[in-house]
Amino acid sequence: MSRIIDAKGKACPMPVLMAKEAISAGESQFTVLVDNTTAVGNLQRLAANQGFDASVEEKDGAYCLSFLKNGSLPVASAEEPVCAPAPSAGYAIFVGRDIIGDGDRELGTNLMRMFFYTLAQSDDLPRSILFMNAGVKLPAGDEQVAQHLQTLLDRGVEVLVCGTCLNFYGIADQLAAGTVSNMYDILTRMQEAGKVISL
Amino acid sequence: MDYCLITFSSSSGAIQAQRALKGHLSFQTMPVLREISASCGIAVRLAPDAADEARSLLSHSELRADEYAFYGISGHGPTLTAQPLFG
Numbered sequence: 001m002s003r004i005i006d007a008k009g010k011a012c013p014m015p016v017l018m019a020k021e022a023i024s025a026g027e028s029q030f031t032v033l034v035d036n037t038t039a040v041g042n043l044q045r046l047a048a049n050q051g052f053d054a055s056v057e058e059k060d061g062a063y064c065l066s067f068l069k070n071g072s073l074p075v076a077s078a079e080e081p082v083c084a085p086a087p088s089a090g091y092a093i094f095v096g097r098d099i100i101g102d103g104d105r106e107l108g109t110n111l112m113r114m115f116f117y118t119l120a121q122s123d124d125l126p127r128s129i130l131f132m133n134a135g136v137k138l139p140a141g142d143e144q145v146a147q148h149l150q151t152l153l154d155r156g157v158e159v160l161v162c163g164t165c166l167n168f169y170g171i172a173d174q175l176a177a178g179t180v181s182n183m184y185d186i187l188t189r190m191q192e193a194g195k196v197i198s199l
Numbered sequence: 200m201d202y203c204l205i206t207f208s209s210s211s212g213a214i215q216a217q218r219a220l221k222g223h224l225s226f227q228t229m230p231v232l233r234e235i236s237a238s239c240g241i242a243v244r245l246a247p248d249a250a251d252e253a254r255s256l257l258s259h260s261e262l263r264a265d266e267y268a269f270y271g272i273s274g275h276g277p278t279l280t281a282q283p284l285f286g
């Protein structure tokens with residue numbers, strides 16, 4: 001019988017951390033219980049990244065995720081890097097603030113909007129755009145940047161937005177483009193990328 | 200015309216114009232097209248049918264008429280054309 005990991009009531013990123021422990025311990029089948037959809041999304045992404053299938057059942061406000069190792073994909077051991085950087089892995093953009101550069105905020109806001117306007121029209125797109133700290137105010141508050149992010153999403157770019165940061169600023173309900181994410185996924189995208197551009 | 204573009208003689212003029220337009224009509228901030236100017240600059244993009252209202256709003260702002268210019272933009276890439284408006 002597979003192990004049951006009860007992560008109900010645990011704040012992000014504990015459910016992911018608990019599941020990751022089970023994977024690192026070599027468990028090929030286990031179940032995680034959580035009580036919010038953010039944790040479900042985070043765990044599903046963890047499963048996909050680690051070579052597991054994760055089916056979800058909802059019952060009485062709780063979610064039951066059954067992890068089952070997918071035989072066609074290898075599971076990274078604790079000793080191996082999750083992903084090796086490769087030049088062919090494209091690039092990622094890390095946005096840790098809501099303006100470009102120091103100095104005048106209004107000018108910095110304009111520069112940020114122009115950056116995403118130009119990026120959305122570019123032929124050389126990043127694999128992922130990662131928002132943390134005040135950067136999350138762009139997909140959750142700046143209407144123009146959110147429109148450009150939607151264009152980038154439609155063109156296949158992954159947009160990850162730090163859930164801790166959204167909650168800190170009290171704007172989680174304003175997220176207009178992108179996926180609520182966590183430090184694990186954001187770090188993994190940086191490690192996978194051939195280069196990371198920081199704004 | 201696909202859209203209307205307003206360019207400015209200075210970045211501070213572009214920011215002043217945004218303050219004048221904000222709340223009255225929908226616009227986007229974008230870099231000045233390379234077809235119009237080689238230098239880095241802030242431009243404002245509008246729907247074609249918003250050009251007249253934008254012109255009226257700017258005429259009542261602190262900006263002088265020679266500090267901004269309207270263009271009608273059609274096409275993109277090699278086929279892009281920028282036609283001065285209200286000349």
